[in-house]
Amino acid sequence: MTRKCGMAAMFLAAVFTVVMARNHMKLPNVIERVRPSVVLVEIYGNYSKLGTGSGVILDNGVILTARHVISKAARVVVVLDDGSRVASDELFTSCDMSSVDVGLIIVDPNISDSHASLSPNWRGTVGESVFAIGGPLGRHNTVAVGIISAHNRIRKDESFTQLDINGAPGSSGGPVFNRFGGVIGIVVRGSSYGMMYIVPADACEAVVGVYENVQRTQIK
16 A cells, blocks of 8 residues: 555656646746846947847856947946846957857846856757747837748858847847747847848857857966
């Protein structure tokens, strides 16, 4: 009897674990989990505000965004999920990867408990569901769901992934996630015709790697 009760308890525990895992992977739950890692980026020149973009917090005080978002900035103000604002004038782009539209904003690693992870080895199939979070037209933390339309769209020697999601000014630099909550790329171009282009996560990771190598060299 005791053995049967023990086996029943193990079975119920296994069922509970499976149910909890499935609930954790439901899209609304995934969005709720990763959304606090997304930031609005206010871009400032020497004298005035230039516009807005989006970004996503990685670990170690690195915020991933698009290169063109910060290319003319003297400083930026990052608006977090809770509305708090953090200024930074430490901006990084790679001279060795100037054709890659990826840039970094460096902030205090302790500004937020939330951060996202890149998924450079995940290559979704055409038709697979993904979602973008960003600040189109300054509307922070706007979520848009779509599918992968095509891979390897080439423009000026750079390879993009195409999505069927509408883009708007302010979306650039925002992350696109897979159904597991991994960042598969960042938005660099979009239109109101259901076309959005992202730099894949492997290129993003490469730029982050260049920055980390520079940091190690400076420490030495």
